Amino acid sequence: MLNKFLRHIAQTSDAPMGLEVSHAEGPFIYTTDEKRFVDFISGIAVSSLGHRHPKVVEAIHEQVDKHLHVMVYGEFVQQPQVDFAELLTSNLPEQLEQVYLVNSGTEATEGALKLAKKYTGRSKLIGFKNSYHGDTHGSLSVTGRDVYRDPYLPLLPNVHFLDFNSTQNLDFVDEQTAAVIMEPIQGEGGIIPAKKEWLKKIRQRCDEVGALLIFDEIQSGFGRTGTLFALHGYEVVPDILCMAKAMGGGMPIGGFVSSKEIFQSFKYDPPLNHVTTFGGHPVSAAAAYANLKELLSGNYIERALEIENKVRSTLQGKGIVEVRGKGAMLGLELESWELTKNVVAACFDEGILLGWTLHSKTLVRLAPPLIIEEDLLDEVLEAILKAVKKFA
Structure with a gap:
């Protein structure tokens, strides 16, 4: 499928992520090789209520x-x-x-x-x-x-x-x-x-x-x-x-x-x-x-503020230059392009999708779905923190 994708679908970069999607549900995207990814960017701020909300x-x-x-x-x-x-x-x-x-x-x-x-x-x-x-x-x-x-x-x-x-x-x-x-x-x-x-x-x-x-x-x-x-x-x-x-x-x-x-x-x-x-x-x-x-x-809008508070309390100052933004529209400013690249790649290997911005090579964009449960949120933030400590 990937070869056909590269041949027949017009590309926007030389290195597309290339995930072959099988299905998606809630905060997760599943691939045809049975891997599960936490969509921590919500399809770039699209799937705020998760994928396929009932x-x-x-x-x-x-x-x-x-x-x-x-x-x-x-x-x-x-x-x-x-x-x-x-x-x-x-x-x-x-x-x-x-x-x-x-x-x-x-x-x-x-x-x-x-x-x-x-x-x-x-x-x-x-x-x-x-x-x-x-x-x-x-x-x-x-x-x-x-x-x-x-x-x-x-x-x-x-x-x-x-x-x-x-x-x-x-x-x-x-x-x-x-x-x-x-x-x-x-x-x-x-x-x-x-x-x-x-x-x-x-x-x-x-x-x-x-x-x-x-x-x-x-x-x-x-x-x-x-x-x-x-x-x-x-x-x-x-x-x-x-x-x-x-x-x-x-x-x-x-x-x-x-x-x-x-x-x-x-x-x-x-x-x-x-x-x-x-x-x-x-x-x-x-x-x-x-x-x-x-x-x-529901309490989704209030949940955005809870997510912000958890992200700030967990990540601010721990090898991260700055956490900025509002609610569940957040950015992590890291010290270098090399660190940013490694953190995003390490989280991807752990089944977590993080975002870049086109403007900055040192910013990781976070836009988690507002339905994300606390345990999963904690798991993702700990994985980010672990990656920062490893590569800092």
């Missing part, structure tokens, strides 16, 4: 027996879309009242950028250094990493990058600015949380000049940081909120949320000026509704 699987089966795709997004009334949007917006600030459903995170970013430009009539965009917003052209244009941008230049013009968590150069946000886009917690940039007072100053500056504020919570959303979205912890409300990853419980779906007033600009001059064929696919929407309903009904 409520999500049940919703998928029920919807498959009703209908699949019937019409491009926004034309037919489809119950899974309505149920999800109603439940989601009822748990968001009042002005975030309508949802545009798409298929992925980068599509959510693309839609948010277009919406901001259409609503404001402006073209200037502000992003932040070391940010990551996706790999399509618009999303890449506002991603603050030249190593990924340079091979695809020219990208969107009139995009400017500021330092994250710095109040310098805020005057770049001016009356020509359509939007400021940011991750409240930079993910690929090294798991860097924004400072609350800084975020409030960004919000204030946007209000002063009439620019929209876009939060990219594609990775930080749906309970991962100890609140439903990171914005709840920061007490700063964006004009547009982007989401994906954990949204569908393992099914592909994304979305961006804004006010009815702002979304009006998509309806006119011309109508249908932003459309998607498969956005809000009914099976994915049904899964997203079941996933969110379960997330809100």
Whole structure:
């Protein structure tokens, strides 16, 4: 199978992990050679309720027996879309009242950028250094990493990058600015949380000049940081909120949320000026509704904070330079690239999947499923600690 995979599936690196997956359940992924791996990165912050959560699987089966795709997004009334949007917006600030459903995170970013430009009539965009917003052209244009941008230049013009968590150069946000886009917690940039007072100053500056504020919570959303979205912890409300990853419980779906007033600009001059064929696919929407309903009904969001406390108390200072992040969106800063590589490899040999970031060679990313039981959490953290001590 691996040879066929390498021959017929387009590759994204010279060294794919190459695990041949048999099935997955809860916090575990099983391979065809009967090995079991603890998925401590949740498919990169996707499977927050574990793999194949029973409520999500049940919703998928029920919807498959009703209908699949019937019409491009926004034309037919489809119950899974309505149920999800109603439940989601009822748990968001009042002005975030309508949802545009798409298929992925980068599509959510693309839609948010277009919406901001259409609503404001402006073209200037502000992003932040070391940010990551996706790999399509618009999303890449506002991603603050030249190593990924340079091979695809020219990208969107009139995009400017500021330092994250710095109040310098805020005057770049001016009356020509359509939007400021940011991750409240930079993910690929090294798991860097924004400072609350800084975020409030960004919000204030946007209000002063009439620019929209876009939060990219594609990775930080749906309970991962100890609140439903990171914005709840920061007490700063964006004009547009982007989401994906954990949204569908393992099914592909994304979305961006804004006010009815702002979304009006998509309806006119011309109508249908932003459309998607498969956005809000009914099976994915049904899964997203079941996933969110379960997330809100249990103690999963509180569990994210418990996970953070356990990780910090177990690992902080024990050969690890820093533990940073919020909730179950955490990064371990190690002393060297060699140590980081060895720790990740040693844990892989022990059946534990850890994550890298594209930004730093010394950061190990942790995004465990929120369903992880305490004994398994302890086992994984002890394995990480053992590997650090061995190779430090």
